Amino acid sequence: MTIKAVVFDFGGVLIDWDREYLYKQLIPDETERRWFLDNVCRMDWVVQQDGGQTIEEGTAELIALYPEHEALIRAFYARWPEMVSGVLEEGVALVDRLKAVGMPLFGLTNWSAETFPYAWERFDVLRQFREVIVSGRVGMVKPDPKIFALMLDEIRKHLPDIQPSELVFIDDNVKNAETATLLGWHGVNYIGAMETETKLRTLNVPI
Structure with a gap:
């Protein structure tokens, strides 16, 4: 062979690359941070952008579902370099x-x-x-x-x-x-x- x-x-x-690098700064409490990353900015949501959905579309879609977390959602791609x-x-x-x-x-x-x-x-x-x-x-x-x-x-x-x-x-x-x-x-x-x-x-x- x-x-x-x-x-x-x-x-x-x-x-x-790790979401934790950014969100440890934004959500210091581990339990709260884990909930947010498991339920809001989930990896399957990230994969939608990896598959071609625009960041603008993906962000708007998530904010519509979780308006109370708008600032944290917008931070995902606005501060994306901090995850690398x-x-x-x-x-x-x-x-x-x-x-x-x-x-x-x-x-x-x-x-x-x-x-x-x-x-x-x-x-x-x-x-x-x-x-x-x-x-x-x-x-x-x-x-x-x-x-x-x-x-x-x-x-x-x-x-x-x-x-x-x-x-x-x-x-x-x-x-x-x-x-x-x-x-x-x-x-x-x-x-x-x-x-x-x-x-x-x-x-x-x-x-």
Whole structure:
């Protein structure tokens, strides 16, 4: 078996993004903060923007449901950069090592088209990939098999004969990794660089 390309997720693998970084400042009480993030600015709401809904639309939709929390809702995207603490060094080192051995690298991320430029401009690691698919730009999100098919099409522009079984996909979301595996890729649930390196070695990736 030969792995011919590796596809990386970004958030949680290469970029340290967490709602808590902002909302610990805005809602100091942990119980109140947890309720707000579990019931108002939920991750499934965030995914709507990652899937192409505009920030303006998403914000208005949520304020209509929870008008008493308008200020906290507006802060989500108005102060979005405060949720990004920087790169995850172990993940970046993994990209560097794979690139050093000549492994073709690609990116597949669930990310709002409106906030992605902030990260793109600031974190060099995101520009180390031959192609990057941003969910908010294409109007679909992982784990939808259609976005994996789109990624495969992009990869084949560089590696025309590649098959799913020759691809590794690394994602911190287990459902996304499992979907890749169901589609014939080698899905790796990223819980740390060491575990991921071990998995790559079992797939005969020279790292």
